[in-house]
Every structure is written in C-alpha cells, then in structure tokens.
Amino acid sequence: MPEETEDEDRYAPPKTLLGLLQRGRGAGAIRAARKPAEAADLVYACVRRDWSWDSLVDERSLYLARLLRDLELPLDPVVEVLSTGDEYDHDRAAEILRLLARGGSEEAQEAVRLHVREPEPWSDVRKTPQEPNPLAELETPKLLALLADPDAPEDDRTEALRVLRRRDPDPGLVPLVPSLTTADGERPLVLLIGNIGKLGALAMPAAREWAASGTRWLAWQGLTVLAEHGEAQDVPALLAELKQDWADGVWCGPERMARGLARFGAQAAEAVPILTRYWLRTPHSFERPAYLEALAAIDPTGPDMLGLDLAHTESLWDCQEDARLLGIERAPDRPHVRERLAELRDDPMEEPEVRNAAARRLAGPT
Numbered sequence: 001m002p003e004e005t006e007d008e009d010r011y012a013p014p015k016t017l018l019g020l021l022q023r024g025r026g027a028g029a030i031r032a033a034r035k036p037a038e039a040a041d042l043v044y045a046c047v048r049r050d051w052s053w054d055s056l057v058d059e060r061s062l063y064l065a066r067l068l069r070d071l072e073l074p075l076d077p078v079v080e081v082l083s084t085g086d087e088y089d090h091d092r093a094a095e096i097l098r099l100l101a102r103g104g105s106e107e108a109q110e111a112v113r114l115h116v117r118e119p120e121p122w123s124d125v126r127k128t129p130q131e132p133n134p135l136a137e138l139e140t141p142k143l144l145a146l147l148a149d150p151d152a153p154e155d156d157r158t159e160a161l162r163v164l165r166r167r168d169p170d171p172g173l174v175p176l177v178p179s180l181t182t183a184d185g186e187r188p189l190v191l192l193i194g195n196i197g198k199l200g201a202l203a204m205p206a207a208r209e210w211a212a213s214g215t216r217w218l219a220w221q222g223l224t225v226l227a228e229h230g231e232a233q234d235v236p237a238l239l240a241e242l243k244q245d246w247a248d249g250v251w252c253g254p255e256r257m258a259r260g261l262a263r264f265g266a267q268a269a270e271a272v273p274i275l276t277r278y279w280l281r282t283p284h285s286f287e288r289p290a291y292l293e294a295l296a297a298i299d300p301t302g303p304d305m306l307g308l309d310l311a312h313t314e315s316l317w318d319c320q321e322d323a324r325l326l327g328i329e330r331a332p333d334r335p336h337v338r339e340r341l342a343e344l345r346d347d348p349m350e351e352p353e354v355r356n357a358a359a360r361r362l363a364g365p366t
Helices: 017-023 026-034 036-048 061-070 076-084 087-102 106-115 140-148 154-165 171-179 192-203 206-211 216-229 232-248 254-262 265-281 285-298 308-317 321-330 335-346 352-363
Strands: none
Touching (some): 087 106, 171 192, 171 206, 216 232, 285 308, 285 321, 308 321, 321 335
16 A cells, blocks of 8 residues: 655655645645645645656646635745756746736736746757658568567667558557567567557457566556456456555556546446545546546445545646546536636636636536
C-alpha cells in the first residue's frame, strides 16, 4: 500500500488539509475556505514547493491561484519564490501571478510588471532536412521479414518500424512483437510501442500471452491492449494488475487499468475498493478523473465509502480541468452546485472549455 508518512519528502495523509492541498483535491479547496486561518500557511507551502506528481500533466497553478484569491492572502510569499527558487520555481510562481492578474488582482498585475521575466521567444531555427529512409520504398512483407531476421542490425529494424508506423497496421507484426527488443532483451525497440498501439484489436488474442509474460514491458503492452480491446475473461488480469499497482505504490499508469475495467461494468465490481482508494489518495491528479469515471461505470449507486454525488460535486473544485468538466456534467442539481457552476462560468481565470460547459449546464433544464 502507498505510504502515508508525513515528512519533507512525502505527501501528508490524504485526509489532512495539507494532504488534500498537495493532491489538488476539491475537498482541500472547500475545507480551506471554511478554515482560512489554518489554510494560509499550507497554501503558501504548496506554492513554495511543487507537489504535483508529474508537472507536465498535473495541474496546480489555477488551483493555487484560486486559493490565494479566495482566501484573500497576500502575494508577497509568491513573489519571493520568483527570486529564491530555481528557474522551474520561478516559472511556476509566475504562472500563478499571471492567472491572478488576469483575474483582476492589481497586486498580481504589479508583481508581474516588476518581477516576472518574459519568456524568451522561440528562435527561428530551420530543421536540417532528414536523409531519406532507404527502407521507405520496401513493401510491408519485406519490412516484416527484416524485423523477423535476428541478425538484422538494430538500427535497420528501428527504421523498419518507423516506416510501418506510417502505414496501415498489419497483423503480420503481431507474432514478432516479443522478439523486437534491444540487444540485451530488456527493452522494446524504439517505435515498437507506437506500432502496438496502432495494431489495436489486431493484437488480440496474442495480447493475453503477452500479459502473462514474465517480461515486464511485454506484459504491460499486453495489459494495455486488454484494457482497450479485451473481453470479460480478461477482467481478472486487469484487476490483478490494478491490485499489484496499489500494493507497489504505483501512481502513474493505473488509470489505464481503471478505464479498461470500466468497460465491463458490474463484472468488475471487485475493483471498486481499490479505485476508491486511488481516487482519494493519488497525488497524480491527472489520473484522478479516470478513477471516478470507472467507479461510476462499475457501480453507479456508489460505494459505501465514497458517494458518487459527493465526489462529482467535489470535482467542481478539483485542480484538473478534466475533473471539473466531469463535475459539471454529473454533479447533482443542488443550490450549492449551481452556485459553484456560476462561479466557474464567470471566473476570468478559468479555462474557456470549463466556463462554456458551466454556462451550458446552467442554461439547461434543472
């Protein structure tokens, strides 16, 4: 089970205010509004240090900007990060200030004017023309024969995969997949994963053998195919992977199994407790909407420990845009929900898609 100890290198327990804020949970924003004095230092702590699991996809800037605005917190600690942090910290604090400036904060507008470095423009560097691929003219059967040749150079096999990826998927690639590895046999050849993705349902039923493989990369590819194209008989394999991910403390990737299990509805009921734990505890907020969608597909009445109406309502305050969109679509029609929808519709800091979705929901039948 993922650890819940609280120290400088780990996330605070998910039921605490700090733990909720670190994870970008909607419940953190709601609780902070009720306990602003307790929340102030915790919000600043999340500004000073980025607690997102994957900063490329986990969204925090708007979440933190809203907290600073709604709690009416001074922006000096945010401005301080511009000069005391590294380049990444500077850019993160600058984005928060830009959002607040867009929202009308004169303090943020002044801070941006005085302290924020403007991003350097992209240089107009022309790409060097690529050499033509000598394999591009080969027919697909010849490319597959090259891939099947164990004595073919790795670079040639990689180039063959590059050419195949630009063509319609061919089932002849399927039996070759397990052998298309680097020389040490530990990793797939570059571009193989993309070709497997293009195969889609053509990789069935071979994907079942891959999923049972002792080779981790091959097993994972098999499981991802089963998640998208498998049948009811594949539910135990997907469930076993989800359980193992939880036992190993894996935060990145379980959403693939969640989406796969969601396809089978009540047949995947055994996954509900684990999906619930993931939704409540994951710091990888990008994956959180997938867990909630899976819970709704598998058990529409909601598990005992997580009411779906409450979860969808909380999502209206979530850090992730996709979670807020899910909340807009599915939160029950209640006065406080309509109030939040109006806030999202009218918030100049909010993403246009969210604002438009909130407007449509409010304009529709109650």
